[in-house]
Amino acid sequence: MKHGLSSLLTILLVGASFTLPTSAMAGPKPSPAQHAKPDNEVILKENSAQEANLKIEPVAEVVASTTEPLNGKIGFDENYTSRISSPVLGRAIKIHAQLGDRVKAGQALLTIDSPDMGSAVADYRKASADLDLKRKALERSKVLVDGGVVAHKELESAQADMAQSQAEAERTKSRLHNLGINHATFGNESFTLKAPMAGMIVDRQINIGNEVRPDAANPLFIITNPDHLWAIIDLPERDLSKVSLGQTLSIKVDAYPDEEFQGKVQSIGTMLDPVSRRVQVRCSVESKGKLRPEMYARVTPLSMSQQKVIRIPNSALITEGLYSYVFVETSHGHIQKRRVTLDLQGRDYATIKDGLKAGERVVTKGAILINSELAAGK
Structure with missing residues (x-):
């Protein structure tokens, strides 16, 4: 009996050794969540x-913006721009400067064969000669009056003639001066149109042989300083309270999508356009030599508090x-x-x-x- 019981216990122990899982022997298995990355x-x-x-x-x-980006356009800064027309009637005979040239103040732009120039010179010479004649007549009258040869009214008449001649001489001299002509050095009837300021020629509307008129609709040359430009915004009425003088701006253009240009509000229009309900705002802009007039821009007004x-x-x-x-x-x-x-x-x-x-x-x-x-x- 004892031998049978001992055999039964031996069989049970051997069976248990085969049915025990090996994983249980090795301890608990790590959870898959311990090595998984987050879902996001x-x-x-x-x-x-x-x-x-x-x-x-x-x-x-x-810096925070006060409005959504506004549509704008790059334009000339009129404080650094000159539109040049001819003050005389004539015909272009020589062009001294081309589109894109940088010019200095006083540099020749165009030579014009002008009858008006000839008339102005002739008027000045005539007035100068008449002034010399009247001056001599006045001097003679003074001598004669002092000698008792003529009445005093003759002297007064000579003085009046002298004053009239002097006024005419001054008028003709001023005319030459307005044309930029030195009355002491003028020569033929050609007139030279000169640059009134230094800058770059950005537009030219004249060719050799063209007629030149003082009342022409378009200027012959436009000169501007390309370092000084305006960003012009048509500001919606609803955003008028969000823009003020001196406010800084962020300006972007399609030509340089990854670059920002800084600007500042210079002037705000005094009235709204009755049709579009917008007011024009002019802003100075640091062009860095890259911006060009007529470029479209996106202008963002920035917070005055610099938030x-x-x-x-x-x-x-x-x-x-x-x-x-x-x-x-x-x-x-x-x-x-x-x-x-x-x-x-x-x-x-x-x-x-x-x-x-x-x-x-x-x-x-x-x-x-x-x-x-x-x-x-x-």
Whole structure:
């Protein structure tokens, strides 16, 4: 009996040794969640194609804007611009300056064969000769009156004639002076049109042989200083209270999409256009030698209090339903999707009310690609 019981116990112990799982012997197995990445994160492999196609930049903090970007246009600063017409009638015989040339004040622009010039010179010579004659007559009258030869009224008549001749001589001399002619050195009937200021010739409306008229509708030359330009805004009535004199501006143009130009409000129109309900605002702009008149611009008035806000390019945003998201680099190769709250969104940039801090690195190019990978579970 004892031998049978001992055999039964031996069989049970051997069976238990075969049915005991090996995993139980090795202890508890780690949970898969301990090694899984978060659902809103993408991990990029070193030197992968995905990483090469991304552009990651630190978040920029800028001065807050008071309105959405306004449509504007770059124009001449009229304080540094001269539209030059001819003061005489004639015909162009020689052009001294070409479009795009930089000229100095007093530099010759155009030579004109002008009968008006000849008439002005002839009038001055005639008046000068008559003045000399009347001066001599006055001197003779004084001698004769002193000698008692003629009456005193003869002297008074000579003095009146002398005054009239002197006035005519001054008039003709002033005429030559207004034409820029030195009365002591004039020669033939040709007239030279000169630049009244230094700058660049940005327009020319004259060719050799063309008739030149003082009452022409268009100027012959336009000279301006290209370093001084205006940004002109047609400001909507609803935004009038958000713009004031001296306010700083951010100006962007299509030719330089990644560059900002600074400006300042110089003048605000005194009345609205009755049709468009807009008022014209002129702003000085630092062109850096890059801006050109007639360029279209997007002008953003900035906060007078210099309040700072977070700004990111629209290319960094992902919109899903009612919410907006960005991808933030939490560490090298780790990109995390984060929900943000927008404050103001324009054509190129958006300002963030909540969800980002200055200095954080955000995917600004390739956000759609990262979002697609995240949705695919990669």
